[in-house]
Amino acid sequence: MAALPSSLPGAQLQALRGQAARDPQAAVQAAARQFESLLMQELMKSMRAATPSSGLMDNGGTQLGTEMLDQQFAQQLSGLRGGLADQIARQLARQQGGAGAGADAAKAEAAAPLAASPAAARELPRRPGSLSREALSPTALRGAGAPQQFVAQHRAAAEAASRATGIPADFILAQAAHESGWGRREIRMADGSSSHNVFGIKAGPGWTGKTATVTTTEYINGVPRKVKQTFRAYDSHAEAYTDHARLLSRSPRYAAVVAEGGSAQGFAQNLQKAGYATDPDYAAKLGRVIETTLRVARSLKG
Incomplete structure (x- = not known):
C-alpha cells in the first residue's frame, strides 16, 4: 500500500495502519478520504487568511470556533462521490494491484449521505456554546x-x-x-x-x-x-x-x-x-x- 499521510495525528495514523493490515481495500478508502480532508483544511485556511476580517466580535473563542467549523467542513466535504477521494482511492488501488478497491470505495461513499439526511440534521439539539445546527448540517456542508x-x-x-x-x-x-x-x-x-x-x-x-x-x-x-x-x-x-x-x-x-x-x-x-x-x-x-x-x-x- 502507498504511504499514509504523515501529517495525520498519531492515533489516526496508527488506526489506518492497523486497518491496512486487516482490510487493505477499506484502508485505501480511509486513506484517500484523509488525504482529501487535509487538503480541504489547507484550502479553507488559505481562504480565511485572504479574507479581511471586520473585527466584529473577534476573540480567541471565535477563532477556536472557526477552526472547529473548518475542520467539520473539511470532514463533511471529503469523500463525496466523484470527488478527489475517489480519484485518490482508484490510484492507490492500482498501485496495490487491486483495481476493485476504488469501485468499492465509490459505492460505500455513495451510500454514506443517506445515513445523514437533512431530516436527521434538523433533530440535532443546539447546546449553549456549541456550533449551531446550520453550521454542522451535512446538507449545508x-x-x-x-x-x-x-x-x-x-x-x-x-x-x-x-x-x-x-x-x-x-x-x-x-x-x-x-x-x-x-x-x-x-x-x-x-x-x-x-x-x-x-x-x-x-x-x-x-x-x-x-x-x-x-x-x-x-x-x-x-x-x-x-x-x-x-x-x-x-x-x-x-x-x-x-x-x-x-x-x-x-x-x-x-x-x-x-x-x-x-x-x-x-x-x-x-x-x-x-x-x-x-x-x-x-x-x-x-x-x-x-x-x-x-x-x-x-x-x-x-
Missing part, C-alpha cells in the same frame, strides 16, 4: 456555495425590508440565514414543500394565513426540549421578508431592535432581549452569522 447563493438570492427582499425598518440589509439577511441554515433548513409544509418562513416566525392567535407545524427545539429554563410548534407560512420568500419587517417595525416588543438595529451588536442583543428566540446564546450565534454575511457580501461585490 456539502453546499459549499450555500452562503453566496443565499445572499445573492435574498438580497433584493432584504433591501426592501431594510427600507421599511432602517435595519441594514446584511443584518436582516444574516438573521434569515441563521434561522434557516442558509436556506438549507427551511420549515416544511405537511406535503414537503417550503413554507418560505426563513425567519422562524411562529403563528400566534392573530395569524390567519397558512401554517406549518413541525418539531423544533425550544429552551425551557435553559434546557433544550423538543416540542411541536406552529409557524407562519408564505407563498414566497419576499412575503416572509415583508412580514418580518412588519413585525419588527410595528410591534412595541421590538422597538429597541429597530432603534439600535444600525449596529450588529444592538440588533442581535435586542432581538434576544425581546424574546425573539429562546436560545440563551441567540445573540452570540447571530453575531457570528452577521460577520459571515458581511464577508460574503463583500466577496460578491468584489
Whole structure:
C-alpha cells in the first residue's frame, strides 16, 4: 500500500495502519478520504487568511470556533462521490494491484449521505456554546456555495425590508440565514414543500394565513426540549421578508431592535432581549452569522 499521510495525528495514523493490515481495500478508502480532508483544511485556511476580517466580535473563542467549523467542513466535504477521494482511492488501488478497491470505495461513499439526511440534521439539539445546527448540517456542508447563493438570492427582499425598518440589509439577511441554515433548513409544509418562513416566525392567535407545524427545539429554563410548534407560512420568500419587517417595525416588543438595529451588536442583543428566540446564546450565534454575511457580501461585490 502507498504511504499514509504523515501529517495525520498519531492515533489516526496508527488506526489506518492497523486497518491496512486487516482490510487493505477499506484502508485505501480511509486513506484517500484523509488525504482529501487535509487538503480541504489547507484550502479553507488559505481562504480565511485572504479574507479581511471586520473585527466584529473577534476573540480567541471565535477563532477556536472557526477552526472547529473548518475542520467539520473539511470532514463533511471529503469523500463525496466523484470527488478527489475517489480519484485518490482508484490510484492507490492500482498501485496495490487491486483495481476493485476504488469501485468499492465509490459505492460505500455513495451510500454514506443517506445515513445523514437533512431530516436527521434538523433533530440535532443546539447546546449553549456549541456550533449551531446550520453550521454542522451535512446538507449545508456539502453546499459549499450555500452562503453566496443565499445572499445573492435574498438580497433584493432584504433591501426592501431594510427600507421599511432602517435595519441594514446584511443584518436582516444574516438573521434569515441563521434561522434557516442558509436556506438549507427551511420549515416544511405537511406535503414537503417550503413554507418560505426563513425567519422562524411562529403563528400566534392573530395569524390567519397558512401554517406549518413541525418539531423544533425550544429552551425551557435553559434546557433544550423538543416540542411541536406552529409557524407562519408564505407563498414566497419576499412575503416572509415583508412580514418580518412588519413585525419588527410595528410591534412595541421590538422597538429597541429597530432603534439600535444600525449596529450588529444592538440588533442581535435586542432581538434576544425581546424574546425573539429562546436560545440563551441567540445573540452570540447571530453575531457570528452577521460577520459571515458581511464577508460574503463583500466577496460578491468584489
